[in-house]
């Protein structure tokens with residue numbers, strides 16, 4: 001069976017969940033092989049993690065010459081790895097960076113590219129993807145018709161399934177051109193960990209908008225009671241109440257959790273674009289005419305500053 | 321210095337839901353417009369020109385799209401771009417990002433006399449396809465560095481520095497021109513065309529090019545030559561109306577907790 005390359009998402013010493021989701025998908029298409037671009041001495045740790053999800057091989061590419069620059073060196077490294085291999089597909093977790101890597105790689109390998117797939121299936125020896133488009137209003141099915149399908153897959157697109165793989169590490173040497181090292185990362189300030197789940201990966205997202213008036217405490221307390229990630233509308237971000245990384249919507253994160261709780265958010269089209277494929281949607285808003293109520297499975301017309309603390313208390317009580 | 325701004329003509333996402341002043345549905349001009357995310361790209365290009373007023377800087381707006389797409393570059397001219405190029409050819413219809421980036425790359429070079437300009441500025445994403453891949457593809461095709469997703473843009477001499485937020489960090493990225501820059505909607509509100517700008521735009525050069533003008537073989541483009549194919553589309557079933565309750569003395573919280581419990585979230 002042909003190999004399926006899965007680019008490993010590795011942050012702060014840990015393999016992130018989307019990697020396991022993609023390995024699970026890869027198994028449907030061929031033989032899963034993980035690609036780890038990172039410090040050579042951490043390849044063994046990565047192999048331990050990914051072999052539990054079926055990775056037969058782990059191609060380890062040392063990042064000494066790669067980190068410190070924007071996507072171009074990673075695209076070159078993947079091109080060199082892919083060349084000469086008979087691959088069923090190349091899968092990358094959908095992130096801004098990975099989409100750019102995939103874009104460059106598609107041109108290098110003369111292969112078709114599909115971004116933000118929410119499902120990937122084997123179909124008659126090929127690969128079919130499902131995407132949610134036009135602000136989540138349409139679902140489309142697509143396939144790559146040229147070269148090796150290069151697909152970026154959104155988090156939560158598959159439930160990770162454990163399956164033993166050999167996880168054999170193979171160090172791969174790559175040559176990075178000077179031309180690829182032209183956009184430099186001059187400074188990086190890591191974001192403070194919130195201790196909450198990642199917005200795009202969370203099963204539950206609790207968001208706040210302009211209606212919070214800048215006081216996110218009720219939103220955060222509810223999120224913690226539910227084990228949820230915290231999100232924000234652009235109005236809340238533009239007011240400086242939350243950093244941009246919290247923004248849900250067209251120009252923020254697109255989330256698709258099991259449960260989305262919108263608080264003090266009117267439900268503008270750009271916000272909907274980021275959350276309307278959530279499985280269950282709940283809203284608290286004091287305006288019964290707010291468009292968000294058109295989307296909800298359950299809505300409360302009321303002041304979030306009263307409803308949320310009472311709800312949090314209720315939940316904590318029921319949890320005992 | 322030469323700057324080319326890539327602007328896309330997109331269907332208006334709010335069009336079919338927009339209301340007139342009298343609360344009737346607007347059905348007059350729901351078709352398309354300059355992607356609002358590309359207005360930010362035009363704005364940053366103009367700001368660079370204004371901040372470096374002692375240099376000779378020319379801003380060219382470029383769009384690839386159908387007849388009507390000329391509206392996108394017209395708006396860019398009204399905002400303050402110096403000249404515009406519209407690439408239109410029946411053979412382009414149905415192209416994917418890979419095909420579009422090929423046409424854009426050739427047009428960018430031609431607009432600058434055959435080589436890459438100092439700066440190519442793009443938006444964060446097109447609001448229809450929204451792949452956020454064209455800037456990286458342009459950088460790949462033009463052999464340029466890419467400095468993408470900028471929330472803050474600074475330039476000095478041939479250096480460009482941006483600040484951006486990624487999922488894990490706030491980063492400062494630096495590159496040497498020529499390069500491809502993309503900007504987000506955090507980079508600063510785009511200006512509205514002034515009356516003067518609208519009048520001036522009518523006299524600015526606007527060229528229309530075909531694939532032939534760019535020396536691109538039409539067989540490389542269009543739906544049948546795309547490297548991807550959409551096989552099926554389906555409108556998402558509308559959400560069924562949910563239950564809405566009014567909060568009275570804490571009843572809302574209880575009802576919501578019951579709902580969440582019924583769905584096994586608590």
Ligand SMILES: Cc1cc2nc3c(=O)[nH]c(=O)nc-3n(C[C@H](O)[C@H](O)[C@H](O)COP(=O)(O)OP(=O)(O)OC[C@H]3O[C@@H](n4cnc5c(N)ncnc54)[C@H](O)[C@@H]3O)c2cc1C
Nearest residue numbers: 209210211233234235249250251264265266271286287304
């Ligand atoms: C190019 C572009 C991109 C955009 N991208 C995004 C995006 O990615 N994400 C995004 O969210 N927006 C985005 N927007 C902005 C979007 O159009 C809306 O302006 C924004 O979503 C509004 O945020 P909001 O709902 O918090 O504020 P508002 O629309 O002001 O709504 C606040 C709501 O809070 C309610 N409220 C007030 N007080 C209370 C209270 N005490 N208790 C309960 N409810 C209360 C009000 O009834 C109201 O419904 C974008 C806009 C543009 C032009």
Ligand SMILES: Nc1ncnc2c1ncn2[C@@H]1O[C@H](COP(=O)(O)O)[C@@H](O)[C@H]1O
Nearest residue numbers: 326327384442443445446451452453454
């Ligand atoms: N047809 C087009 N004409 C001009 N610019 C485009 C076109 N398509 C994409 N772009 C540019 O590329 C950016 C990203 O587009 P996309 O990769 O489609 O999300 C846009 O914000 C534009 O700046």
